[in-house]
Amino acid sequence: MTDPYRRLLNYAFAQAIPLNCQIEITYRCNHLCSFCYNSPTGQREMSTPQIFEALSKIQEFGVLYVTLTGGEAMCHRDFFAIAAEVRRLNMALRVYTNGYLLADKKTVARLRALDPLEVEVSIHGSRPETHDALTRIQGAFVKTVQAIGNLVEAGIKVNLKCPITQLNQNELFEIRDLGERFGLRVNFDAVITPKDDGDQGPLALRANEEFIRKYWVEWYSELHRGKLPPRQNHCASEGGANCGTGRSGFTVDPYGNILPCVAFRRKIANILEIESLDSIWRTSPVLQEVRDLSVEARTQLDKHPNGPYFTFCLGVAENQTGNPLAVYPQAEINAQAVRRHYELLQIKDPGVRAKSA
Amino acid sequence: MAGYPRRAPGSAFRAVGDEGGFVVLPARSEVKVLNPAGALIFSLLDGVHSPEQIRDAVAQEFDVSADQAMRDVEVFLRDLELHGMLADEATSGVAS
Numbered sequence: 253m254t255d256p257y258r259r260l261l262n263y264a265f266a267q268a269i270p271l272n273c274q275i276e277i278t279y280r281c282n283h284l285c286s287f288c289y290n291s292p293t294g295q296r297e298m299s300t301p302q303i304f305e306a307l308s309k310i311q312e313f314g315v316l317y318v319t320l321t322g323g324e325a326m327c328h329r330d331f332f333a334i335a336a337e338v339r340r341l342n343m344a345l346r347v348y349t350n351g352y353l354l355a356d357k358k359t360v361a362r363l364r365a366l367d368p369l370e371v372e373v374s375i376h377g378s379r380p381e382t383h384d385a386l387t388r389i390q391g392a393f394v395k396t397v398q399a400i401g402n403l404v405e406a407g408i409k410v411n412l413k414c415p416i417t418q419l420n421q422n423e424l425f426e427i428r429d430l431g432e433r434f435g436l437r438v439n440f441d442a443v444i445t446p447k448d449d450g451d452q453g454p455l456a457l458r459a460n461e462e463f464i465r466k467y468w469v470e471w472y473s474e475l476h477r478g479k480l481p482p483r484q485n486h487c488a489s490e491g492g493a494n495c496g497t498g499r500s501g502f503t504v505d506p507y508g509n510i511l512p513c514v515a516f517r518r519k520i521a522n523i524l525e526i527e528s529l530d531s532i533w534r535t536s537p538v539l540q541e542v543r544d545l546s547v548e549a550r551t552q553l554d555k556h557p558n559g560p561y562f563t564f565c566l567g568v569a570e571n572q573t574g575n576p577l578a579v580y581p582q583a584e585i586n587a588q589a590v591r592r593h594y595e596l597l598q599i600k601d602p603g604v605r606a607k608s609a
Numbered sequence: 610m611a612g613y614p615r616r617a618p619g620s621a622f623r624a625v626g627d628e629g630g631f632v633v634l635p636a637r638s639e640v641k642v643l644n645p646a647g648a649l650i651f652s653l654l655d656g657v658h659s660p661e662q663i664r665d666a667v668a669q670e671f672d673v674s675a676d677q678a679m680r681d682v683e684v685f686l687r688d689l690e691l692h693g694m695l696a697d698e699a700t701s702g703v704a705s
Contacts, residue, residue, distance in 0.1 A: 369638060370638070
């Protein structure tokens, strides 16, 4: 029997009732990560009053969780005013950050006063040489680690995230151990994406194929303390769609453009130019197409030999191949390797489970 | 039941169709799930609706007697208080 939380989440997913919104409040950043996917266009970013207007529309729409991200969200000069507005509107606050500015305890105290639900910090290595090489900021590692300690000490829930690259692929266990010293788990991400404008440059940094296969087949469970590799997207739910794009949430970029999700960057509308999100959520042809594509992706993957093992992103597919339904190399490699992991453990094909459910 | 009950300050609430609702308590890093009756009651905890008005809404929506609805509302409010989902009396608003 499904637990009440999952049941309600499944219902919201099936009915495309969005609970989450990510707002990229600025593309400004104090890091220079070589694999960053942001592609600023040079347009004028939303002013703080305009961000407040956007937040008001998001709140009226009934969104539960607002994630402030960037760029580096904390580089916005009015970050704290914006975060406070999220909370004043009674929405739960999440912050994605590189942690650099949270090395200062007073800054952490200001954030703590807002009761953020969680703060997600990116960590790129277990040593300064690795982290600083990837962020291209000397001293970034020390500050990020200090920030993690400060946040934990302040009682703020912290998630650690680590995109796997060629530079850090050989120290994942040490990165895990670093997280565990603070009582935290690290979420590793094996997919490096192209830039939002299609520039494939960041892909040159992705971990090599041999490593990725070993990561999924041999190391994943040990690295994650016995956890099995995921067999579907983290934002997926029951209901036939591949993921939550344009369904369980949406993204607003620094210019006010509403996108189906952070990865699938098809413009739906500009939040400053619409009366309300209600007015577009059920009628936007872009959203309808995206939702249909997500269902179509799942249908196609179900026919693929490795289908039940795919974590597949339509946005990455479109960005890498021009076709949101095309299986891109990283997804294929991951799925093959995840399947091998399950076969070695003699765990039944989850496709069988799905059909009998 | 005294006053006009109000949700815990800072809590985030979303009704999900007629199926229930989610309440996020950021200060406790917790998410609670409400059934349809709970979601209706929680939506009315705005410091403006009295317990009697909430009772009437429950009785009408779920076709139960006023007495039964009042008992359900009282039990639910006590549960909410136990789980830190209700504003303290001192911070609870009184309708003017």
